[in-house]
Amino acid sequence: MPLEPATDAELIEDWKNGRESGAAELVRRHGEAVARYLGAAGAGDDVDDLVQEAFFKAFQKIDSFRGQSQFKTWVIRIASNALTDLRRKQKRAKVIPIDDREFVDGSGRPDEVLDGKDAERRVADGIKKLPTLQKDVFLMRAQEGLAYDEVARALGTTPGAARVHYHHAVKRLKKLL
Amino acid sequence: MKSETNTEQRLEEIARDLGDQAASRFDPNAAAEKVVARLRVEGREKKNRFKATRILMRVAAVAVIAIGLGVVAQNAGDGVDPISAPVELADFTDDELTEVMDSLFLEEPVYELASGDLYDLNEAELAELLELMEG
Numbered sequence: 211m212p213l214e215p216a217t218d219a220e221l222i223e224d225w226k227n228g229r230e231s232g233a234a235e236l237v238r239r240h241g242e243a244v245a246r247y248l249g250a251a252g253a254g255d256d257v258d259d260l261v262q263e264a265f266f267k268a269f270q271k272i273d274s275f276r277g278q279s280q281f282k283t284w285v286i287r288i289a290s291n292a293l294t295d296l297r298r299k300q301k302r303a304k305v306i307p308i309d310d311r312e313f314v315d316g317s318g319r320p321d322e323v324l325d326g327k328d329a330e331r332r333v334a335d336g337i338k339k340l341p342t343l344q345k346d347v348f349l350m351r352a353q354e355g356l357a358y359d360e361v362a363r364a365l366g367t368t369p370g371a372a373r374v375h376y377h378h379a380v381k382r383l384k385k386l387l
Numbered sequence: 388m389k390s391e392t393n394t395e396q397r398l399e400e401i402a403r404d405l406g407d408q409a410a411s412r413f414d415p416n417a418a419a420e421k422v423v424a425r426l427r428v429e430g431r432e433k434k435n436r437f438k439a440t441r442i443l444m445r446v447a448a449v450a451v452i453a454i455g456l457g458v459v460a461q462n463a464g465d466g467v468d469p470i471s472a473p474v475e476l477a478d479f480t481d482d483e484l485t486e487v488m489d490s491l492f493l494e495e496p497v498y499e500l501a502s503g504d505l506y507d508l509n510e511a512e513l514a515e516l517l518e519l520m521e522g
Contacts, residue, residue, distance in 0.1 A: 230423045230426070230427070233419075233422065233423055233426060234419040234420070234422070234423050235419075237415065237418050237419035237422050237423075238415040238416060238418075238419045239415075241413060241415040241418050241419070242410045242413055242415060243410075245406075245409050245410045245412075245413035246403075246406030246407065246409060246410045247406065248409060249405055249406045249407075249408055249409020249410065250402045250403075250405035250406040250409070253409070257409045257412070257413065258413065258414075258418065261413065261418055262418055262421050262422050262425070265418070265422045266422055266425050266426060266429075269422070269426055270426070270430070291509040291510075291511070294509065295509060329401070330401050330404065330405070333398060333401045333402075334401070334405055337402065337405070348398075348402065349402055349406075351399070352398070352399035352402040352403060353402060353403055353406050380394075380395055380398060383398050384394045384395075384398060387394060387397060387398070
């Protein structure tokens with residue numbers, strides 16, 4: 211009979227008990243979701259560094275994780291803070307992030323490609339500029355398919371407030387389509 | 388109404404596409420190795436830094452107590468009403484010294500304040516710091 215994979219809670223306990231394999235498995239299990247969030251949130255070339263930073267911070271303060279939300283969404287929240295911190299530092303250092311890349315694709319009719327990619331680029335830019343909570347709620351719903359109550363638990367807010375943030379985000383973004 | 392839903396779906400689709408592009412470039416195994424390696428090195432460094440900070444705090448606290456007691460002793464000599472506490476550090480018993488020390492120290496610091504400035508803290512960390520400062 212195949213062994214059941216360890217739950218997140220079991221892996222967290224492993225890490226707390228000094229087993230590095232617990233931490234490594236959690237990164238392998240949820241790293242892509244965190245990278246997906248950061249990619250859409252406008253982290254550009256900093257995605258890898260920020261994923262590592264988020265997990266590193268998460269494991270360092272693992273005792274403050276009480277299981278009120280999923281471990282994955284908790285790390286996404288930390289990644290969101292890490293991205294905000296990085297952008298603030300870059301702003302202070304007057305470094306302009308190079309993430310306004312052109313979305314060039316060789317397939318499809320040129321005008322269709324331009325329309326589709328142009329809309330995508332505008333929306334990508336719009337997501338980056340959303341207030342943090344609107345951005346987090348929108349991306350957790352869009353990418354993770356989370357219900358409002360789960361999003362609310364992850365972000366420390368209420369389901370009603372999460373719903374409002376989502377609608378504000380959509381209202382802003384749909385002007386860009 | 389239907390068009391509203393379609394717009395929402397289109398926006399969510401774009402968000403997923405953007406995320407998928409980043410996820411496809413991400414290497415989970417490499418990331419896991421790097422995170423564990425960093426935890427191994429910096430976790431140890433942090434412990435050492437914390438120990439050093441505690442030692443410095445203890446030294447500073449002893450200095451403050453010694454200066455305070457010196458002032459009290461001097462005032463007593465000048466005929467100023469002295470407080471009833473012992474005036475020499477040496478007069479404290481081990482238990483009394485431990486009690487004074489314990490009353491001066493915070494619990495484990497929540498964040499590594501020594502390693503950055505206030506701008507490095509996020510909103511939650513700043514709120515926590517303010518709470519600590521307000522007691």
